[in-house]
Amino acid sequence: MARRETTLQAAQGRLRVLIENEFRPGDKLPNERELADHLEVSRATVREVLGQLAAEGVVTRTWGIGTFVHDAGARVPVSIGDVVALRDRITASGHQPTLQDASVTRTGCPADCADVLGLPPGAPVWQVDRLFAVDEVPAAWIRDHLPLSFEGRAIDPSGLVSIDLDLFEFLATATGMPVRRAEIEMAAILADEEAVVRLGVPAGHPLVYGTQIGYSPDGTPLFHGHLTVRTDVLTLKITRGG
Known part of the structure; x- marks a missing residue:
């Protein structure tokens, strides 16, 4: 496993240098076979490296057309280092941020969410589904789960179907506990059937998938969610305080 990771890292480094020195934004890269010959690795390695670079927004892959060096100026940089509404970051x-689709329903709590919120799997929770667009282009699909109540205080998140109300703002008002800290675990994925419909991308399009947990100042989990992001529209910047 370590040897394979070293091969991937080396191939990715060489491909980054190739892109920086020989191509400009918008240029089409050679096909996988030509890149494999140039980098002296297998096509499978090239395919995996291109997937990683696409997830980072370095390149854009279009099914049946090819791989292109992405124009960073066309994407919207979004910092995830602070607890700030996605709407406000955009x-x-x-x-211009908009909600292209949004719904609030009661559903059974998924197992991973139940572990975080301290609920039995399948217990009733609120599910908030929102599809954010940037300048009318679908950019981020977010599905959050919230308890029906906090400390005996029932909450009603139906207002979250509007772009004017953010989840963090809602929780601060509804629970009296602001979201002070949010943890996000991210991974690169390829678009499945549901992501194709939601985000308007072709099957296999590279995306970034994240699991997010929001905590109150005393460490109480307030929500558990999943976000799927198009990195050809949004770039995710992580800022660490020092």
Whole structure:
């Protein structure tokens, strides 16, 4: 396993250098076979490296057309280092956020969510589904789960179907406990059938998938969610305080 990771890292490093030195934004890269010959690795390794670079927004892959060097100026940079509404992050970048689709329903709590919120699997929770667009282009699909109540205080998140109300704002008002810390675990994935429908991308399109947990100042989990992001529309920047 370590040897394979070393091969992938080396191939990715060489491909980054190749892109930086010989290509410009918008240029089409050679096909996988040509890149494999140039990098002296297998096509499978090239395919995996291209998937990693696509997830980072370095390249854009279009099914049946090819792989292109992405124009970073066309994407919206979004920092995830602070607990700030996605809506406000997009607006701060000079772009227009909208909700293309949103729903709030009661459902059974998924097992991973139940572990976080301290509920039995299948217990009733609120499910908040929102599809955010940037300048009318689908960009981020977020599905959050919230308990029906906090400390005996029933909550009603139906207002979250509007772009004017953010989850963090809602929780601070509804529970009296602001989201002070959010943890996000991210991974690169390829679009499945549901992501194709939601985000308007072809099957196999590279995406970033994250699991997010929001905590109150005393460490109480307030929500558990999943987000799927198009990195050809949004770039995710992580800022660490020092």
